[in-house]
Amino acid sequence: RDEFAASLSPDGHKLFFNSNRPGGVGAMDLYASRRRDKRDDFGWEPPVNLGLGVNTTAGDFQPVYFEDDATGTVTLYFVSNRPGGGGSNPIDAFQVYASTLQPDETFGPAVLAEELSVFGFSEQQLAIRKDGSEMFLSSNRPGTLGLLDLWVATRVSTSDPWSTPVNLGAVVNSPSNENGPKLSFDGTELYFHSDRAGGLGGIDLYPSTRTKLKGSE
Secondary structure, rough: OOOOEEEOOOOOOEEEEEEEOOOOOEEEEEEEEEOOOOOOOOOOOEEEEOOOOOOOOOOEEEEHHHHOOOOOOOOEEEEEEEEOOOOOOOOOOOEEEEEEEEEOEEEOOOEEEEHHHOOOOEEEEEEEEOOOEEEEEEEOOOOOOOEEEEEEEEEEOOOOOOOEEEEOOOOOOOOEEEEEEEEOOOOOOEEEEEOOOOOOOOEEEEEEEOOOOOOOO
């Protein structure tokens, strides 16, 4: 079976990932596992399916956990090709969804993040800044330099909607695929993989850096 796209909670106690293991709801479901000691790499408990509030009979992938320090609200962002968010080719058309953790410790019904999604195109591999002010994603939406490009959406506060994602441009992107963005804890380093020309293999890892952020920048 396939288990991939793992995402840790900031405290290191929860692990979210997608799997097509038996007993799921659909083609690919989201699961969560916990551990008591965040330093024990072999202390993970059996994964639990996140249920019908999050999962569907379609494919649900690439969870990213975000906890709002200001309000304590926990949101799980992920991508899905469920009906209603795709297009003429829903198998390849993944859109962004968000589910909020409820008081009973279950995730509520997922809703389409319309400002982060483009009907009929594919959004993949999300990465959110620790303060919730930036969301990076890979997408083949109109305006790409080639195939999948890296984009960023911003918001002034976590109570505001996301802006329309902006292409990171030719400094980061190429005519090939750029995917799998991961942001460092301080927000100054962006890691991703690409099959661009000049690499050492089929798909290589690349870093991009920026000046250290200050204040509300």
